[in-house]
Amino acid sequence: MAKKVEFLQGNEAAAHGAIYAGCNFFGGYPITPSTEVAEVMSIELPKIGGKFIQMEDEIGAMSACLGASLTGAKVLTSTSGPGLSLKQEIIGYGCIAEIPCVIFNVMRGGPSTGMPTGPSQSDVMCARWGTHGDHATIALMPASVQECYDMTAEAFSLSEKYRMPVHVLPDEIIAHMRERIEFREPGEIEITPRKAPTVPPEQYKPYDTSFGDVPPLANFGSGYKYHVTGLNKMQDGFPTTKAEIVQAEEERQVRKVSAKVDDIVTFEEYMLEDAEVVVVAYGSTSRSARYAVNVAREQGIKAGMFRIKTFWPFPDKQIKALAAKVKGFVIPEMNLGMCSIELERCAQGKVPVLGIFRVDGEPINPVQIVEKIKEVK
């Protein structure tokens, strides 16, 4: 049977990718440039018996998502920068209480209202650090409409596998452009279900580390009675201020991702075999970077591209390996150097990191990147 093929926006594709992954609850609040995700979900979810709710604000949307997730629903919310700022409070709750959910955040300019209809990549640090306290982060970076579909589906698996909120971070260009996409067949993308408890209700503890760094999560209403709180807690879910427990639990919640970086991190290597200059790029900017690498190659420059697909956790190992053998990095990004900080950290001063930073709402064009590639000596 021929695959279902459509010509869609990134936002629309993300909604379909979510439904492919089994999403059956959406809680959102209207915000440009992500609104199409909510619109498609409001059409599609009731068709499959799922629930769509437009909440009174972004915090409420995030809260409703986590409440629904605790009953076993697979939940999605979509937003953009100002909404992400508001959601931070409850993202932190999702981190400490370890509740799966997917946040599709379309990056526009900022701070504050910024440029609502312009593209940006300036939420990458907000996604990483945007809630108080220590916590792990997983964030995926689509660079095409197909990847909006695929990565949103994958984000559901990651959120269930690691029991935490997971971000998908398209820039506005990727979210609003239209491309041909293929709807996936069942089984084509691995869908990881929630790890359900194997013990009877009377023995169940929601943070039982005897099952590993990611304890099984029982659904509300499935016969398991337990407590969930945003306070530091013990394995049974009840609050504690005992120093050694708080320390161990906080470390576990970060370790559950940091110890699995190799399983989580995905990337694309383009013409890297003999590359002397490596353009590190992500999202729509990687499309200009690919063109620029081709142009540079035509001019006899050994250029290549490392495309970041998993932004968080950051591909430290791969960048460090490249830093040991190339002449320099070029990093084009639609912010004032956020990924650049990470590159410099990984390069450890061994090679130069040359940035092209635009926050004027205009995409970075290949010519700019080619010129910068030539600056690497």
Place this chain on the structure above:
Amino acid sequence: MAFDYEKYLRPGKLPHIWCPGCGHGIVMKGLIRAMDTLKLDMKNTAIVSGIGCASRLPGYIDCCTLHTAHGRAAAFATGVKMAKPEMNVILCGGDGDGTAIGGNHFIHACRRNIDMTYIIMNNYIYGMTGGQFSPCTPTGHKASTTPYGNPDPNFDIAKLAIGAGATFVARGTAFHANQIDKLIAEAIQHKGFSVVEILDDCPTTYGRRNKYKSVIEMMNRLKEVAVPVKAAEKMSAEQLKGKVLTGVLYKDDTKCDYTTEYAKVIERAQAK
């Protein structure tokens, strides 16, 4: 035989955090009696709260309990109820949590008429943080952040709930303990968003700043100001001055609750 509260409580979680003289424990006992009257399936019951002294209540009760972030109980609970309408969803918390930081979620839960019961313990103060004024602190009263008297007008929670669209609104007091379970039971049975405000006391952070010499004096005040709705019908405006109405203040059985309304959306979507 004395009522057996323990079968509803989680073993080993008492003593509770509340101060001597606080009314929250009286409200918790009322809730437990209400759940017992209705024979609620505790495996299928969620109690959701925000932050503050009153929001610690769920931790003591043996069911699905969700102690959320400050003010967010109604929003989390909305997600629980939407995703699993067959669950009994009860919210609890204080006046600051529910009407200040959580005010937006509160009014919208009322407006949606989602089938949940919200028990608001109104002690006119932020107790857990040491007695700052809340939207329910009476004008002129003292709090740690209104040392010269509170300049703010205060909310009437029941009127706020009715105005926002709640279809069952009741008020009781911590003094009238025997009425609490009946009000809560009726609220839970009501199909739609129900609000039960319980006038409470905080001797530690509110009473001592406002010249209440003892818990007994605070309890007596609750006794004196409360007037049952029925009795109030026969009283003059003059007689009702300074009094607070108690009992079921508002009930509307004609409006469809939210999850039933959304089931119709699903039907329409699937019929296409």
